[in-house]
Amino acid sequence: MAIDLADYENKTREAVQAFWGNREKARQKQIEAGKADQGERAGVTAGKNMDGFLALVADIVRANGLRNASIHLKRRVLTLPGYFRPTKLWDMLVMHEGRLIAALEFKSQVGPSFGNNANNRAEEAIGTAHDFWVAYREGAFGDQTRPFAGWLMLLEDAPKSREPVRDSSPHFPVFQEFKGASYADRYDILCRKLVQESLYSAASLVLSPREAASTGEYSGLSELTGIKTFVTEFAGHIATEAARAG
Template identity: 75%
Template structure:
């Protein structure tokens, strides 16, 4: 049976428009209330900015044989046991007959502070995955096949995220792929390595300018870290699970 990618390109554009639109609505709401967060935080505190991508994942799951899977997106039911910590809160979980089918992290980053945020996101992504797979190895989820673990980042496309960045490493040289790489390129390297090290089934980076609020335009940095790979791998994983039930 052919995989169903659920018209992902159209839905991704809708998700991007919703992302920028929700940020602006949150900012305007705070302005009207007379209490505005500093910097870009005013557009983040709405909490629903990546829901369009959540909806896309749900459509992929339903379209590829798991129409009756349990899909959790409410905070109170999004925790999984960890190994180095008691629990970890995820952004979306898919369960079927008591088995963990998939776990997702949806991230976004909007300027101007790309440097510290990139480092924080990197450390968080690595730690989260290592914790989950160690817990899996130790039987935290019972006897089951490996779940799909997805990481998706939407990064603002702007001069600060696309300009070359220099690093100071006085004792040893940095790896060549990071030299003068922009933050967008660094996220692409991160996603590629997260997959190569088998920390995530798929890790994807999309970039989009603020003007995409009316168009949903987004760009991908490589086929390996692009959205088609993300949805194709997810659809295949879901279809394999469906064939076992």
């Protein structure tokens, strides 16, 4: 079965350019409104920073046979039932003929303080996935084949995100792979384990420096967590669903 990756490399570069460009536009808007003291938060108020990645995923859906799929991006239609909580709001849902095909989350983190949100992101990703799969097992989405669950993190590629981080664990040692790991390494480990433990169908870490607003530069740390693996797994899932639909 042939799959179409929808020119993902160029579209990822465009998504990265849009991410940094939209952050800067939001920051300038805050300055013009006299609210420049909000710091890095000024860069996230526009709510459009990850739209380029959503567009890439939507293109993959169309390119692999599910042309009539409903691709939901608006907040009012992004809610799914949970098991441990009533509902969960996702960033993107793909539906086809009343069946849930995919649920995806797109996250980002920039400096200068990388430590503030890293653990929260990990806890959120793990909890969301566990809740999602138990809800699926209990029939929350009806009687259907296993949907695709995707998680993607865009992390600023900077000295602070690449330098080793110390951890304090006074009672028991941390796992060896975390010793001296940078925040970039930690996200890579997180993505790898999310997939290995079947919490997500694919999880990806995209690293990009601020200067990528003009170049679209990005990189990854491992094949398993790279953007190519993410889009390949997703495209394969969509092609399978298209073949099943006839």
